[in-house]
Amino acid sequence: MADDGDLLCRSHADRGLEDQLFDRERHIRYLEMNYQILPSPYESQEINHLTLAYFIISGFHILHALDRIDREAVIDWILSLQAHPKNEAELNNGQFYGFHGSRSSQFQSVGNGVSVPNNSHLASTYCALAILKTVDYDFSLIDSSSISKSMKHLQQSDGSFMPIHTGAETDLRFVYCAAVISSLLDNWSGIDKEKAKNYILSCQSYDGGFGLIPGQESHGGATYCAVASLRLMGFIEDDLVSKCTSSCILDVPLLLDWCLQRQAVDGGFQGRPNKISDTCYAFWVGGVLKILGANKFLNERTLREFLLTCQSEYGGFSKFPRQLPDLYHSYYGFTAFSMLQETGVNSLNIELGISTIHHTNI
């Protein structure tokens, strides 16, 4: 009897492993659900509406299911969130004219001559442009010069960026946003690249990773922002590991060391030493390795196994194994599988954080 029991257990376990495949169909359904109506846990995040939309729409694209969205409606909604200066002179008033994160942070014009506060935010602007790129919107129709011109006001004397002209913390996240915005608009006039570069380099810690601000402990997300920004600005090349490590502006061997040590024994990636593995760092750290041309060093099999333990039975991915999924971790789960070259999944432009697959440059 005891033997039978063991056998039963084993066959059950085996079946468990067989089921462990990337379930694209279910992920699409998860996104559809979120696309139609934002679930209640997100209600307090209304102000980040654009960011959530970014996860959903770019997520559809990565899953090869962009046909599930109403492209025109998406474009109209996004464009409606853009802040426009009344005239050319306003571009010099120190405000940033980008995109609002949501309807509620966009004050409705009251038409009584009172100036309407402008709450454009760098992260929302990044998300808005990323979505527009994802749905293949014609960028020549965007008023890109007012974005670039006014974005200049957000850069600080140390090279970092503030996300909103009314004031907030400055760190690498917003340097990254500014770099992506410039790259997507193909207009670098809004950023002093040399200053931004120096700020980024001042954030590299002794262990090779980057902190969000100078002196901060290295962090997976910050490291991504640093490396992706340098790549977008053209300060580093593709495939650094096999090319120019000694003459590179970065300490590449140390950075490589730090990134590789972030793959934990369970196969997943952690954001910092001695933290538990978390789905999203498969993208943040894995993406850095990919940009460096060092993804051959990571253990893809165990990473895949870890990620599948975070794949929800309802579709989507959770932060940690066997928890409920959320949009953020789902999106970075999809991007991780894209980097693992899962079939049926579109490839990714790592630095931009989206798939630009329908845009061929040649």
Add this chain to the structure above:
Amino acid sequence: MHGRPRKSATPVDENASALKAAKIRSLQSQFLQNHHNNIYTKEAQEINAKLIESNPEFMTAWNYRKLAFEHNLSNQSEVDKEDADHIKLIIDEELRVVENALRKNFKSYGAWHHRKWVISKGNSSTERELRLLNLFQKQDTRNFHAWNYRRFIAGLKDISDEKELQFTTDMINDNFSNYSAWHNRSVLLSHLLEKKVEGYFPKEIFLKEEYELVRNAVFTDPDDQSGWFYHLWLLDQTIKVDMPNLVSSWPPNGSEITNTTFPIVLFFNEPVEGVNLQTVSVQVEDDIFKNIAWSPLSANKFKCGQAWLTHLTIPFGETNSSKIFQVKIRSEYSQGIISSNGVPCSQHWSIAFRVSVCHDFQPEGQSLRRILMTDENFSTVDINSNVMDLFKSYFELASDYEQPTSSKWKSEMIASEIDQYRELLSWAECKIGKLTLARLLMANDAIGTPVAPNTTHVEEVLKLYSELMELDPTHYQYYKDEYSLVFLKQVASSKESLMKYCRQYKESTSSNITGPMCLRLNSLSLSRIGSFERLLWVQSLDLSHNQLPSIEGLEALQLLSCLNLSHNKIGSFMALDPLRFLKSLRVLNISYNEIGAHTVDTRRYLCSSPLSHTLDYDKKFEEFAAGDEKVVNFWEAYSVFGGLDIMQLDVVGNVAADERFKLFLVKLLPALKWLDGEEVH
């Protein structure tokens, strides 16, 4: 069960959720109304506080609080203004709202930022902030917002680095896995060292204690990463050479060469900038040459380079047909040579060599025979032959530059660490321990004598990397790369070890293109190459049958005229970019690699391209590639080979090397005589 909604909510849940949503919506619209109309009444501020408590991420709400705060301060009555307590009340209220928000979301960027903003206004108690931090940091020891805030408060309130260091010691004693505490320790010690605070300068004073502290952690749980990372920092602090210096050159000091036009290469221990006419002088006999242009030898567009190059032509006429010229290269203003992190070079050096001019040189390769680098074309080097002369002078005289002397404490400290970790590995199977020991051993060898490398521990290091390759197959490639570099360091360390890999060309093969000798590093399963500073003399190099994906650094070997890279893992022409700098290259074998086998990354929108005109010879490209859809592959080949005078090329065995591509090469390389073994007409 596909597509089932995430959770079937109970009616109670739904009600609660709907209520919450309605509440937030109502708060939000009231708040925006107030914000819009600049209303800062008590009630308005309370609405804002409630909103922030339920959503601390709302940046606009925090910015409203800043306006309200300033409004409160400026609208005090005259009596209140005198009253410090009243100001304190306003600040306290503000800090209370932040604290509540932080309790709701400890990771709220907006809340932490607001707190910094309020505190920067002054009039607040340092003690309270530290109390709050101590409380929060005990609950969430890794929260980087709290650590950032701690560093901010310490800076603002002038809390001494020593005091903060003690806090990290306490945190580490609580839990040595707390890497955030280790990290802050490194930041604080760097400050103390920089400011030369008594007890922390010179650095050997604190390093010893730090090694002990980290040893306690590592020996308690060798599998914990935190201590090891900190150890890496300590090791770096220990061995760091504090300034850039010259490590080798071509021509070497004391040598005699016979070409009248030749490259001069200066090789530094790290990338530097500022090598120019002001910093380095070139003197031929009594004339200081003023038309010398130095350029960094690196594949990227920055001004820093580890190797610097110029070309010198000795002016001589018919009258002095046989003469010896003395050439002297000297550092004139070494402080002008600066490392990439801004440290000036303070070492003075001078390289003197002779150029003997004679007229009977042979014209180059009018009738080039095909040069083969196979075993039957080589013989062992005759130690008594004159080919050895230059070779000897290079290794016997190269150590003449003045080198910074390394302190005794460094070797002692590292030797003691080596003992400790050998001991650890005797009872613990620990990958990162092995890696650390390998690094310690290499550091030990490196600090002894920088010019004639010490290879005492190379065998042990190679063994450690071999073990790691087996123990940790995921990072196999990484260890293999390290193994290759250490192996090459050993090969290049002395004349004797190099001789084992040198072969002499047989009479029938030898030409002024190959030079008399070939360094044969073939079939060694190398995945990376290095130690170029010891190989500047190499004219002929065989790297075939290895596993090289790139040849980074090879550009320093300016004499290189014959290069065999066949049977490696070169994946694209871009990986051959260093060849662009090798203007002496005549014979090249890149057959049987993986060029064209991988999909080309079409996102190279920032790399040099035919449209960006970054190369001086790229304007001709259009005529070469006209109408060909494989333009990307062609462009890459063009950018690498376009400026070279290659006479013999082997590309067979690469996906990219089809007939059309070969036609392209024939057109591109007018000097080409042999392509894949066939004579070009």
